[in-house]
Amino acid sequence: MSVETTIAAPxxxxxxxxxxxxxxxxxxxxxxxxxxxxxxxxVCSALAVTTQVKPSIIMALGVIVVTSFSSLIxxxxxxxxxxxxxxxxxxxxxxxxxxxxDQVLKAYMFDVSKKLSVFVGLIITNCIVMGRLEAFxxxxxxxxxxxxxxxNGLGYGLILVIVGAVREFFGSGSLLGFKLIPQWMYDMGYxxxxxxxLPPAALFVIGLFIWWQRSRNPKLVNVS
Amino acid sequence: MHSNRYTFxxxxxxxVITAILLAFASQGLKPLQDANLALDTxxxxxxxxxxxxxxxxxxxxxxxxxxxxxxxxxxxEEISGVSATSIVLKDELKKPLEARxxxxxxxxxxxxxxYYIMPLRGTGLWGPIWGYISLEGDFNTVHxxxxxxxxxxxxxxxxxxxxxFQEQFQGKKIMSDDNNFVSVxxxxxxxxxxxxxxxxxxxxxxxxxxxxxxxQMLKLCIEPYLTYFGKITPPASN
Numbered sequence: 001m002s003v004e005t006t007i008a009a010p011x012x013x014x015x016x017x018x019x020x021x022x023x024x025x026x027x028x029x030x031x032x033x034x035x036x037x038x039x040x041x042x043v044c045s046a047l048a049v050t051t052q053v054k055p056s057i058i059m060a061l062g063v064i065v066v067t068s069f070s071s072l073i074x075x076x077x078x079x080x081x082x083x084x085x086x087x088x089x090x091x092x093x094x095x096x097x098x099x100x101x102d103q104v105l106k107a108y109m110f111d112v113s114k115k116l117s118v119f120v121g122l123i124i125t126n127c128i129v130m131g132r133l134e135a136f137x138x139x140x141x142x143x144x145x146x147x148x149x150x151x152n153g154l155g156y157g158l159i160l161v162i163v164g165a166v167r168e169f170f171g172s173g174s175l176l177g178f179k180l181i182p183q184w185m186y187d188m189g190y191x192x193x194x195x196x197x198l199p200p201a202a203l204f205v206i207g208l209f210i211w212w213q214r215s216r217n218p219k220l221v222n223v224s
Numbered sequence: 225m226h227s228n229r230y231t232f233x234x235x236x237x238x239x240v241i242t243a244i245l246l247a248f249a250s251q252g253l254k255p256l257q258d259a260n261l262a263l264d265t266x267x268x269x270x271x272x273x274x275x276x277x278x279x280x281x282x283x284x285x286x287x288x289x290x291x292x293x294x295x296x297x298x299x300x301e302e303i304s305g306v307s308a309t310s311i312v313l314k315d316e317l318k319k320p321l322e323a324r325x326x327x328x329x330x331x332x333x334x335x336x337x338x339y340y341i342m343p344l345r346g347t348g349l350w351g352p353i354w355g356y357i358s359l360e361g362d363f364n365t366v367h368x369x370x371x372x373x374x375x376x377x378x379x380x381x382x383x384x385x386x387x388x389f390q391e392q393f394q395g396k397k398i399m400s401d402d403n404n405f406v407s408v409x410x411x412x413x414x415x416x417x418x419x420x421x422x423x424x425x426x427x428x429x430x431x432x433x434x435x436x437x438x439x440q441m442l443k444l445c446i447e448p449y450l451t452y453f454g455k456i457t458p459p460a461s462n
Contacts, residue, residue, distance in 0.1 A: 051379040082226035082234050089238055096242045103249050107256035110264065114372075171379065197379040197430060 017143065025136075025148040029155035032219050035128045036159040037210045042128040046160055047202040049119050053176045056164030058112055059119050060157025064150060066097045066123050071137040071149030073097075078138050090133045091124075098124045128156055163205045171196030265309060266291075271370035272341050272356035273331045274394070291341075292330040298322060300451035313345040313354070317444075326448055331358065339367050342449055346441025349433040350375040353384065353441065357393070363453040366408060369393035371438065381434030392425040398446060405450055410439040 016022070035041045042063075049059045070093050074081075081089050102120045105113035113120070123129065132152050137145040168174060170193045173181035181190065195201050214220045226234075263280065266287045270278065275286065293308035298321045308327035316324045329341040341358040355371035369390050376382040383389050396408045400419070410427045411417055417424055427435030 049378075051377075055378065080234065082231040084226075085231055085235055088235070092238055092242055096245065099246055100249055103253050103257075106260065107253040110257075110260040114264075194430065 022144050022147050025144050026151040029148070029151035030158060031155075031213070031217060034155045034159065034213075035131070035152050036156055036206065037213055038220065039128075039131065041131045042126045042156055043206070045119070045122050045126055046156075046163060046206065047199040048122070050160055050164040050167055050202050051171065051197055052168045053161060053164040055119060056160040057157070059123075060153065060160050062098075062101055062120055062123055063126060063128070063156055064153030065101055066094060066126075067129050067132060067153040067156075068146050068149035070094050070097055070129055071132060071145040072142050074133050074137040075140055075142040075145035081138075086138065087130070087134075090130055094129050094133075095124050128152055159206065159209065162209065163202050166205050167196045167201055171201070262309070268370050268372065269329050269331075269341055269356050271390075272358040272368050273333075273339050274368040290332055292332075294328040294330060296326050296328055296449070296452045298324055298326065298448045298451060300453075300455040313343050314352070317345060321448060324448060326452075328449065328452070329356075337361065340449075340453070342446060344371075344441050344445040346437050346444065348373050348376045348384075348437045349381050349431075350377070353434065353437055355384075355441075357442065357446065359398070359453075363450075363457060364397050364399045366393050366396045366398065373434070376431070376434050379430075380428065381431040383428045383431060384434055384438055389425075389428065395422075396425065397422040405447060407439075407443040407446060410435045410442075 029035060033039060036043060036046055045059070050056050070090070073093050074090060098120065101123070102113070105120065132148060136148045140148070165175060168176075169180065173179060173186075173192050181192075193201075263283060266283050267276075267278075269291065270276070270283060270286060278286065295303045295306045295308050295311065297303055303325060306325055308329065311325055311327045313327070316326070327343055329343075331339045331341055333339070338361050339358045340361075340363070341356050343354070343356055345352065345354045347353065351374035353371060353373040353376065355369060357369045358367040359365065360367050371384040371390060373382060373385055376384065393408060398405060398407055400406045400423070406419055406423055409417070409419070409424045411424050412432075413426050427439075
């Protein structure tokens, strides 16, 4: 018993809202532990929705809302959740939030929800959400969990927007719908890259990104 | 380890709480969602007569003033007492041709010229596709078309909801020279095709199944209206 109290004691000390540890939970997922390129979670949806920048951005916002609030709720009730059904409870919370996001979009941002119809539902199956709940929110306090959720949503969104931009530029010659490649380029024989429109292109782009990220971030260099 | 009893109660409790939350959200937001859906239908119908980029109020106003809703059957008779917008096209298409109720929208522009707008519904690759197509008063020339989809792949099949694809339909003909219905076909640029260019539009590369679905949808959904069009056409203009 005495051992437990000594371990618990430091945690009682009041932590600042943006203490170093909390900032780490928020910032790390952008690079050092990026959900897509380092944890390799949520790759499936990153392949599917990134043909253009706009759906990528909106998808990212949806995921940020779901990861942050599901982490917050799970962290709040983490001690009450029976261990044997914890995954199901997490899934129920995630599904609840995704359905709410979908309903609210349909009521207040109908145009956006029409564009995203399938993608919003897909957030439920996004591995990042449950991955972070299992790995972080089940064992942490609500506030750090909330930050961790936002951070991971942002890290996911960052990759989505980068991949979306590359694919839209090379695949459609535009960004956010604005034509960037002038007509005379096409007249001279330039052709949009059709491969960029297909899911495998996202795999290549993410692969190149991981390569670049690992070459410049010493923390990710494999020592073995 | 929690007891079985606690586990069951927890599971039941969390289900009830989430169910209540979702029920409230769904009921509370339903009026707004329904209004959006109704507006969306009106927007789509107006898209088919080349009116787009209108504000919410302008759509309501134009629709009320310039669109007349009709319901007809495949024998070309008008059916009264049924609202065109309340018809679920998906269910109608399952019925035999004789039993179908066909919504038709008659649009009169400022000059009094009439256009006839027909709703369309078919299947794409991943789910349903739908749209509206408008014919000019000769019941032959396509004035405009509008398509949308549930879950086609962005950049591929989903291109049917983009303007460049839809604009191809403007000015196409649905009747052959000897006045038979041939529809407008969505085909590959290189495909051999024994009808004139006024009966074909370019399909989408990488979206063949959606293109074929659009092709089928046009054929199946326009045909039942022809009897009615034949009845209201003044014989002299033919």
